[in-house]
Amino acid sequence: MTELMICHCRHHPDSHLSHAAAVRENPANAASKGQGNRRKRSIGYFDKFWSPGRTLRITFVNDAEESLKQAIFAAACKWLPYVNLSFELVADDDDDSEIKIYTGGTPELNYSVYGTDALTSAGASMVLGVTPDMESFERTVIHEFGHALGAEHEHQHPDANIPWDIPKVYEHYASKGIDKATVDENVLARIENSSLRKVPYDRHSIMHYPVLQALTQGDWEVGINSQISEKDKAFMRLAYPHD
Ligand SMILES: [Zn+2]
Structure with missing residues (x-):
């Protein structure tokens, strides 16, 4: 049985604050500001990529086992060959870290804020409930780090x-306690075009759900994607070029 994962990701509710942080970090984020504007009071689409060449510090905000931290770090590092970024695992609860991970939740609850939105959020920017003994561990960590690098x-x-049968989609996720707004935002909504x-x-x-x-x-149908695809690599190379 294909277990449908859903990550409870939300873009920052204050798009002006989010946009300011994204452009301060990486001026190229502003370039993709689109004309399309489905959300009222939104300032249009913009990217949330980190500045190429920088080191992202990763910290854990709760008391996670060292083996869990190392396993998460190792899975996250699967992105590194395709991005001009470095990761550094730093001491617990380091306030200056860009990526702050909480691991004390339930296995079903996994999410990350999108890229530079982490600069605007207090507390954890990523929640990982999966543990290394779970079959879904590595792909879930890679997926959430994809969001942390700005991928949608x-x-x-x-x-x-996708020819969704929309009433059945709502029904399916409702049976798992997931509300319509989360389904709309993380399953059904289409992302606007951007330059990148x-x-x-x-x-x-x-980054595709089953x-x-x-x-x-x-x-x-789409099965479970467990590995970074050629498209994912191409996307990250565009977002984080070496020149
Ligand atoms: Zn996701």
């Missing part, structure tokens, strides 16, 4: 024409 969901790509998102839609992306056939019309 691939199933929400502007060209993802010129990499074609890829159903094999680690799609159950029962939740689509006709013969359409």
Whole structure:
């Protein structure tokens, strides 16, 4: 049985604050500000990528086991060959760290804020409930770190024409206690075009949720993607170039 994961990601509610932080960190983030504007009082689409070449410090805000910290760090580092960034694991509860991880929740609760939104949030920027004994551990950590590097969901790509059976999607997630707003934001909504998102839609992306056939019309499904795809690599190389 394909277990559908959902990460409870939300963009920062204050888009002006979020935009200011994104542009201060990396002026290139402003360049993709689009015309499309579905959200009222939004200032349009912009990217939330870190400044290429920098080191992101990773800290744990709760008392996590050393073995868990090392396993999370190792999985996160799978992105490093494709980005011009470094990761550094620093002492617990280091206030200056860019990525602050809380591991004390439940296995189902995993999320990260998007990229530079971490600069605007107090407390943990990422929650990881998975543990290394779980089959879903590595792919979940890689997926959440994809968000921490500014990637959004691939199933929400502007060209993802997933034939969702929408009432069944709501019903499915409601049975897991997930509300409609979270489903809208993390499953159904399409992301607006940006200058950097010129990499074609890829159903094999680690940022794509599994799609159950029962939740689509006709013969359409996506299995569990466990690895960084060629598209994911291309996207990250665009976001974090070496020059
Ligand atoms: Zn996600």
